[in-house]
Amino acid sequence: MTATEGPPAAGDEGPRDTGAGLPGRRGDTVAAVVRQWRAVHPGLDTGPMEVIGRINRCAALLQQAEDAPLRRAGLSRAEFDLLGALRRTGHELTPSELARETFSSGAAVTKRLKQLSERGLVERRGDTRDRRVAFVRLTDAGRDTVDGILPAQLAYETAVLSGLDGPELGELAALLGSLLGQLEGRLGALRA
């Protein structure tokens, strides 16, 4: 087949679907998907798709990338989030507080705590006043684990973002912050 830039000839065999998958020479996969949608439904306002699709796709790729340094330390991202919440707040947290901090369900926190305490990274202690609540704290090993991973994690993040220069990065952070502020302030309200 020809290797020119034009659309594939009818009956052309070989890889089709430049929709998703590997991005074309110019434009990301989301742009290609949006193009496909517009071809099928010409009336569509695809503006929101371009933003939301890219956020989702960036998040997927970034998480995949960030998991690499964690896996080396034998932790999942969810486990690291939990340990990180304890580390950055600097004090004990109850399971429900941990659930709030890590945006996950109470049941998930219970499971993770069981594993993490079996591995000696966290300890639990019952409250004497209210015997329903438990307090969870990092062990020394847990704190060392977090502090050991964190620099590598941040270095990895820096590397992954190295394609954007300083001003772009700042602008992106600001715009995302604004969007996130809206979403966090509003979605609770819209869902209620």
Added chain:
Amino acid sequence: MTATEGPPAAGDEGPRDTGAGLPGRRGDTVAAVVRQWRAVHPGLDTGPMEVIGRINRCAALLQQAEDAPLRRAGLSRAEFDLLGALRRTGHELTPSELARETFSSGAAVTKRLKQLSERGLVERRGDTRDRRVAFVRLTDAGRDTVDGILPAQLAYETAVLSGLDGPELGELAALLGSLLGQLEGRLGALRA
């Protein structure tokens, strides 16, 4: 306890941890988390965290929001992605192509196809030339399902992004596109 705005007094009971959870009056949850990290590890370069954390958090909130209209139609996001890939490409796809298009594993696609074909939304047909491959296509019901959901989905997306005005939206899309282009071009290479 007092209801004033100041920092909680020592020994103060009640909700602590403005880290994550509900965002404070000003700033999103990510900003709060970053503040906590800086307090604990003052030397850290938190620039990347502010971008990556916000992307992840936005993605989580947006996905949660977008799932609402789908759930009403009895579809999961993953199922809709699969149907959507068939719809937007406009032709049959093999399971491996579907896996590439939806960024998921072949096994996951197999499972979803089983369910979707039981529900009469997709059909399979074996290739006569290469009997290893199967071709999957939308049924009329499947196409109608997608076309019925899509407008509601886009309207929902528009509503959710309504906090940003046009220029901001465009700028955000452009920056994300640039980042995504880098990630998609680069991560495959970095992981190899």
Added chain:
DNA sequence: ACCGGATAATTTACCAGTAAAAGATATCGT
């Protein structure tokens, strides 16, 4: 003092996704 209702954590049953292996078929080198 005690009952009804709220709250904290856990347990249970289940579901979706994954990685690795299996099964079936095609292709290439000799």
Added chain:
DNA sequence: ACGATATCTTTTACTGGTAAATTATCCGGT
């Protein structure tokens, strides 16, 4: 033509998450 190798899909065994029910405890009103 034949065997090794690659490719496409499905299956298997397992993991991690969730929703709903469960257990235990606290609190507020009468």
